[in-house]
Amino acid sequence: MSKSDQIQYAVEGAVAVITLNRPQVLNALTPELINDWQAAIEKANADDQVGAILVTGAGKAFCAGADLEDWFLPFVRGEKAYLDEDQRLGGLGVVGDWIKLTEASKPLVAAVHGAAIGGGITMLLPFDVIYAADNAVFAFPFAQVGIVPEYCSSHFLAARVGLGRASEWTLSGRKVKADEAERSGLVNRVVAADALRSEALAMAEQLARAPTRMVRMTKRLLRQNFAETDIDKVWQRESDTLRECFGSQEHHDAVNAFLNARSR
Structure with missing residues (x-):
């Protein structure tokens, strides 16, 4: 992991707790944050004392998606060139294989509160369990900013909620509230906001007990x-x-x- 504070890492019992830590911008994603997030998962997977991983977000939202100013704007302005060697994010930058990492990882549990937009939800789709607070709101507004879904979400979203819902949500970009997300299978369980962390941690602790x-x-x-x-x-x-x-x-x-x- 880098020396950046965009990710916080702690171990509670047999659970590694990873916190997205850019609350001033609703934990918007940057290449550095994603790389540190991947490194934190790898760190937990290498720790024999850890049996499961819980991911949370600091502040009033889980993640507002990609930081457009930090990530997209330099390319739009011509200040950066898209990278030919990047075969996963269309040239935005070389990142690790998130899909292989999440598949091979110890159990991954997400605790989502507030907004989870774009990459803030698509990166969670390969997770094993997703808990949401009753104030959570999800959206997939890729078409609205002139792009398409990423991180294999065109597969995983349809796998979770069906092709019809996946089509509606990604084409319209409309907001999906927690109760609809639970009914559709996007998330496993919705709990009261003030109980989210403890409930998600309890699930992670349960998953950590298995070999x-x-x-x-x-x-x-x-x-x-x-x-x-x-x-x-x-x-x-x-x-x-x-x-x-x-x-x-x-x-x-x-x-x-x-x-x-x-x-x-």
């Missing part, structure tokens, strides 16, 4: 098999992964612990 290796295997299977049309491939991947589990110490310990607890 990390098996959690990662499960995440990989879900990601690989979600859109797979060959059911034999789905079955084979599960069987191969089960075989790996059966030879693991984690499986043996879990079975013995369960049987010992039942016999008491």
